[in-house]
Amino acid sequence: MTDLSDELLPTTRRALLHRLAVAQSEGRTPSMVAGVLRDGRLVWSGARSMIDGHAPTTDVQYRIGSITKTFVAVLVLRLRDEGLLDLADPLGRHLPGTPADDATVAQLLSHSAGLASETPGPWWERTDGALRPGLSDILEAERPLRHPTGRVHHYSNPTYALLGALVERLRGEPWGEVLRREVLEPLGMDRTGLLPEDPHAGGFAVHPWADVLLPEPLTDTGLMAPAGQLWSTVTDLAKWAAFLASGHEKVLSADTVAEMRRPAVGPEPGDWNETYGLGLQLIQHDGRILHGHSGSMPGFTAGLWVSEADGLAAIVLSNATSSPSARVTAELLALTAQHEPRIPEPWRPLAEFDEQLLALTGPWYWGAAPHSLRLTADRALELSVLGRAGRAGRFRAEADGTWTGLDDYYAGETLRVVRADDGSVSHLDIGSFVFTREPYGPAGAVPGGVDPQGWRVY
Secondary structure, X not given: OOOOHHHOOHHHHHHHHHHHHHHHHHOOOOXXXXXXXXXXEEEEEEEEEOOOOOOOOOOOEEEOHHHXXXXXXXXXXXXXXXXXXXXXXEHHHOOOOOOOOOOEHHHHHOOOOOEOOOOOOOOHHHOOHHHOOOHHHOOOOOOOEOOOOOOOOOOOHHHHHXXXXXXXXXXXXXXXXXXXXXHHHHHOOOOOEOOOOOOEOOOEEEOOOOOOEEEOOOOOOHHHHXXXXXXXXXXXXXXXXXXXHHOEXXXXXXXXHHHHOOOOOOOOOOOXXXXXXXXXXXXXXXXXXXXXXXXXXXXXXXXXXXXXXXXXXXXXXXXXXXXXXXXXXXXXXXXXXXHOOXXXXXXXXXXXXXXXXXXXXXXXXXOOEEEEEEXXXXXXXXXXXXXXXXXXXXXXXXXOOOEEEXXXXXXXXXXXXXXXXXXXXXEEEEOOXXXXXXXXXXXXXXXXXXXXXXXXXX
């Protein structure tokens, strides 16, 4: 195995190896291989095995289960970005005749279409795809829905089979070929595919009450393959994790990847620990929000998590049907962040600035609520709350002289600078909210006017 660990401190490397070794031993897993990325680069890898003197390398293939869904989601979003579909389109517009005709593409991506979790008939993960020759065979004809469409998050494997079929319909070729050409080749992922290629791990079940093994079948699941059939390696998944952190100009833009990791469905009532975006799981672990996906197929489990705030990602692959791979992945990431917290970039002044934009900075008031506006790189603006009331947000500069909100309440809303007849700045307008230079500023700017007697005491 290539030693990439020199970029981490010895204490960090020791902690990561210890956690992996405990997981393989206590989890009774034939083998485990893991990697940690920092700022898009694989900086540590480790492995443990039941065979003395032998451990898998980062180039050994394992089945990655539902991490496959993240690849399918990228193919669908590429279609959207090319204008071949809209996320609000019903599936029936492009792939008619399925039980999900009325569900939108976005609902399918986020598992909120209400479809059944699994296929009818035999366990699809352990049986040949020939048993389900058509899309009508992956859902019950009498009761395909388990919930009203668009109302709740309900994880559904057949849903991603439908999305794979959607890709095939609009591209006119098998989704695996589309994936290879449009995603895997541009990212240099030459050890990822639908079927295993040597060297690859064999999958096992471990007896619950004795230390004995049972080989699991390595099946081609046919139409259900988009739900979880891909095989990959730590080396390849490191490239995928880097992509899920920042996008790639030949695959998906950073903005679209960011859209994937925004929650698309609400969590259950109470404090949430997990929700779902567009093809990505989002979890809370150790005080940080991670995006990525867990995966399992008979004989294999996998985990891939990215922490945008820490600039870290981690991957764990194992070849046991029951294994804590996803949890261990999050723990490896947290250990790295704990031992080596992210060092911020040095402060640097702007390379250039516009005097008119500089004049916009400083205090602004929404009614009587004080805010401040800062100028940042690329003519962007940052609105902060100074008091106890108000909303903050970052705004991206547009070519037409406006700004578009990037965060929370203001996401997608337009910030405009409104000028008086003499050209001076009158106020800011953010989605019809008026910000003035003084609390409840000029009556002409504030909707509804301002009492002509002004501020007073009673």
